[in-house]
Amino acid sequence: MPSQRLAAVASSPVRDLLALINRPEIISFAGGLPAPELFDVPAWRAAFDTALSGPAARRHLQYAPTEGDARLRELVAARMTGRALPTGADQLLITTGSQQALALVAAALLDPGAVVAVEQPTYLAALQCFSMAGARLVPITPDDPDSVADVFARERPELLYLVPTFANPTGRTLDAGRRAALVALAERHGVWIVEDDPYGELRYRGAHLTPMAAGSDRVIHLGSLSKIGAPGLRLGWLRTPAALRAALIVAKQAADLHTSTIDQAAAAAYLATADLDAHLARLRAAYRERRDTMLGMLPRIMPAGTRWTDPDGGMFVWVRLPGPADTAAILPRALDHDVAFVPGAPFYATDPDPATLRLSFSSSTPAEITAGMRRLGAAVTAG
């Protein structure tokens, strides 16, 4: 009864899992949630109050242009420009979270049967979104430009989806050389690159890398307020090549007319008045300690031969257990031990590695991480 496109897509196992594990005694490394205790609640309360004060209040409760709030786009463009990605407000489209940006790209660029190249493993909801559009997913290895060139030539993908900075689920970052090589390949083969960048401001080590979109009009750059501000507002932005702007605006009209006027006005007030850099410094300090705590525990709790990533930023550590392990079978045991994670298989477009799992360190305190990792070790070694 559901459409064929939809019937091919399962509900997100991560979200289904999250719905099940709201027992308070569980320490969860499963979700990719920012730490709620670090939200700047007073600044948000003031920002919404500003947006609903004075003569502009009525405008902020009304229908609004599809492209998004002009002031918010200016503030976001200025921030991008300050981060080595020169951007004008008119290049930006405000989206209802970065997830919607993916859906709009799919609507604007993908006909059924189109090919989408993806890193693997990669962000689960992107895989779902492209699959729902009827696309065929083809994995690439960004570390091996020759193999990417082969895939581009053989499969002729419409687009390449990447989270180049502190990737979900692996935490890995593509270095400047690989970014340049992939952009050059995309330009040569006429492939669009989607550079999904929700985590870029959460760097705990090393220097900022120039976004892939700087200097190439084949790159669609996606940003989000979710990790630097608050995800509950569902506010993201899409920096669009000029050739795609009209198509993306039509897709956005059909999707929801425009993003919440009041949330956009509050976000503009927040970006204009809150000290976002000071807030980000606090976030980075807290998340860095959480990452270090998790990485410090891993060698103590995991069986010999386990490997894991060492992320420079973001929210995730990716773990591979030794031998023919199946983390999906370990999960129920972990829940019995009051700890949660996400099995790795759903993050693969093809040929999943069932011995992998994703751990998020962002939403647990160091003490919770220490306790939760002990529980995880007990669950893994109890098998």
Place this chain on the structure above:
Amino acid sequence: MPSQRLAAVASSPVRDLLALINRPEIISFAGGLPAPELFDVPAWRAAFDTALSGPAARRHLQYAPTEGDARLRELVAARMTGRALPTGADQLLITTGSQQALALVAAALLDPGAVVAVEQPTYLAALQCFSMAGARLVPITPDDPDSVADVFARERPELLYLVPTFANPTGRTLDAGRRAALVALAERHGVWIVEDDPYGELRYRGAHLTPMAAGSDRVIHLGSLSKIGAPGLRLGWLRTPAALRAALIVAKQAADLHTSTIDQAAAAAYLATADLDAHLARLRAAYRERRDTMLGMLPRIMPAGTRWTDPDGGMFVWVRLPGPADTAAILPRALDHDVAFVPGAPFYATDPDPATLRLSFSSSTPAEITAGMRRLGAAVTAG
């Protein structure tokens, strides 16, 4: 370069027009905008402040379940139940405006080539949304059940889209007998009905009619806060037959994960504490006077032989000029006279009648309507 599906769909002429006519001297009957001076700004300001106060504030800034805020769903379900549509909270899915509900229905039910039956003329953005999903649109005449039965048998549509109460763009309402006949036909032929009901609470004359969804599990009922509260929040809801619930939730996950947590919490606070019935009484009184002013002016300004609808509620009057008129050609002249309307042709799936036009009376005061209608008359008769 855009996908084939998207290339087939133009940007909304209504929204493109609205973007052009923000000259303050223009009196606009073009948009379907609620009157901003009637927004209950103090109640909304208090509702957002409540949502961002106390221990729940952090939860209202965080990611949230795809289905929507539990309390908001309970409040909406209770209101529906009180309006002759018995509804449980678990039947509702909160959407980012009613427009998103249309997009989710399209994603969940329509494969490319599917057939969608529509009244004609009907809501433009619904036509766009179904076209973008690759559907073929087939017009029906709800007043003639025999012809609808023929279309159902011949075209085998997946769904029938209707605005049965105070329709956009015509203002017409389907009576109880026609509702029952269409539901019976849909059940017999296995066709889903989408009952889009954004205007139902804006009745200025006559008695409430039972929604088509009452008593039939073939009807997907869509509601919205946009016309009774404020459109800027982009808050709608979809009452789903049990058979479609899982598919619609997967589509919603892919579309934007969930609707703004803070807007949902504020809407719940508003519905729980504001006196919505008193607010609606004020809205109805104001809009009734505006409708009556517009209907009173029409015979004075329009050429002999012009016909128009006499809506029991909603926001729109539909006008047909006599003879072979072309309202699209009249529009530039109207803008020269500082008055705006929407030509009727884009509201047709097939065989547009170029002599039609849509007038909205909701967002102009009676004095503005009187002045604007004089300008419109001058523009129409100047040709």
